[in-house]
Amino acid sequence: MELHETSYKLKSPSLVGRNALMAGIIGSLLSIVGFFLNSPQFFHAYLVAYTFWLTLVLGALFFVMLQHLVGAVWSIVLRRIAESIMSAVPLMAALFIPVLIGMHDLYHWSHADAVAVDHVLKAKSAYLNTTFFIIRSVVYFAVWFLLSRALYRASVQQDSRFDHIRLAKMKRISAAGMILFALTTTFAAFDWLMSLDPHWYSTIFGVYVFSGGLLSSIVAITLICVFMRRRGVLSKEITHEHYHDLGKLTFAFMVFWAYVAFSQYLLIWYANIPEETIWYHARWIGSWKAISLLLVFGHFVVPFFIMITRPAKRNLAMMTTMALWLLFMHWVDHYWLVMPTLHQEGAALSWIDVATMLAISGLCVWFIWRRLSANAIVPVSDPRLAESMEFTNV
Template identity: 45%
Template sequence: MSAHGVTRRLAQADVSIPSTSSWSKLPLIGGGLAAAGAAGSAAFGLADHGQLFFSYLVAFLFFVSIAIGGLFFVLVNHLSRAGWGVVVRRLAENLMGTLPLFLLLFVPIAFGLHDLYHWAHHEAVAGDPVLAGKAVYLNPTFFLIRGFAFLVLWSAAGLWFLRTSVAQDSSGEPCLTRRMQMASAPMTLLFAVTVTLAAFDWIMSLEPHWFSTVFGVYFFSGCVVAVYATMILLVLALDRSRLLGNAVSIEHVHDLGKMLFAFVAFWAYIAFSQFMLIWYANLPEETIWYSQRWDNSWRGISIFLAVGHFIVPFFFLLSRAIKRNRTLLACGAAWMLFIHLVDVHWLVMPTHHREGFHFSLMDPAAILFVGGLFLVVLGLGLKKQALVPLKDPRLSESLAFENF
């Protein structure tokens, strides 16, 4: 393994996707899925565009949360000068490299404002002093400006970090690492503010009267859970195809598992805090959001979320043996990704289906569409450069990393 890995160097060919690999067909596969999703959405969606837009919003938020999480992973690794994570950082960089796609995918939301957001109706705002009061902030123009501004900022940051890191693959300049470390601190600050406002805008304002100060942190914790789960799946799958040239060992996988576990607990902490405080104070203007998710068949999903997003994975991922078992950890990560989708669905859909949980064929169609495009961009990115930062100054430290 890595006993004397200090002097080991990685060759580009060992950690790249060859054109013969089925991984090089990922963009093609993604394109196929997206086409199927688009066809499905068109087939079911023309009759019910309300459902179409809500399903689309769920899919958009689910995949953008993975990309946002990727940005967070990269920022934190530079901010903390982490050594262990270098060998898996390129995968996070590729995940955040998909952010520009979401600039494009945000356009349909602009067309769906009327269907999605109650505050986008002039007549509703006019007759409602609360909505009229916040119309300075919650109005279609400013909402779209903010949304695009956040996505432009994240995309620019994501592309800059990705390009700088890739440039280092050939030059090996340590000053590039120093530059990325410098940039990571102010970017983290901007990241915190923009992700919070995006969560308020895109999700919280679906119920325009409702508010919760911790909501931004809740959305953020979901993003981080999603990215660690995705990273684990990517690392294990690429390693299985022997595309990581033994750069990634079970030690790195174990650490990713630990972080997933930590953020499963963090998510539960935030979710519980929000729920408990609202339940305890019992103010109607706040409880309405939870009663919408409890007093009808959404209750089943709420319970499922608490059990599936916290209780089960907490005990499952607690074990060191499981985090060091590739098959079991992959199962855990896949489950977390699925339950994160349920979480996003649970955040968004009760606004549209007030009477209770409702499954629509447009839900999977939208997931296929957005997910397919996500895979296209991700696949193209993975193919374009080495899967491991080849000349990162901390690469040898990362290669030699062991849990004691």
């Protein structure tokens, strides 16, 4: 794997794409077997893997918009990587189809007979009904698709010739995009994850799902950088200063995730209203307790003490380990959000969980890698690129 000297495109883009696609196909085949053997398990496992990747992709979209809005210079050399991740939105839309197929297995409120005897669900049926659910999902994907495509296109077009107007345009898209992003992500989190338990509600839930997604997109960017660096690509352009900054953001958003998670937990625990505590109760039964504690320590306490130091953020081996660990924790987080509705007596890992994760991860990595190889790997014509490569942490 190396870079073309003038176009900054990946030459002979290694076997990543092909291997990922193979993994995706094998995973898909296994998942199909899983579907026939145990369809409720399949659909729940699928939703875990799917929301894991979707939040990651949306996190990257947020990252790109944020960098545009604040006029960040240090991150310009990383921007194309984030843009490649966010451009997986069409794939995510296609991969949403199995969720729609599995609606009846996933969402209790989609059963008319269950709603008919449940006055709370009846009261919500203006919102929680199949038709409106599908309409909303289409709207979310339309918004994300239009945003990510507009930003990706403008950025790639800029590679051939820099244009101030285009830069300003990306800023404008990001400004409006932030509002659309906040609304769509929140309601998508309500629809696809919170309504798994249709009686339960929490106003911070959208922020919670977003915070985990943003964190995982930052560690994903770190991993891609390290992966390419090992193969000699962008090893001089992306310096330890960039890793240091990525480390700071990883640390900050890990703490932010913990802050949001704790806010939700504390308030529900303290008020002790049965309608609300039931959700945490379900995550405290049997082996779910262990998973809950794993999240507390694995997603926050231990990484907090490891990542707080300056040397840890500048040590690539440590950063890689932590990035992989936090991605795993992101999966645990989504497993913890989804699975207690299916396995109420305790966590029960199944091979289908692994198969669906393999399927979606393979397809996503393949797709993202394709986008990464399709164009220059850094925004080559951005006049601030040199500055971005030279910056140092004071």
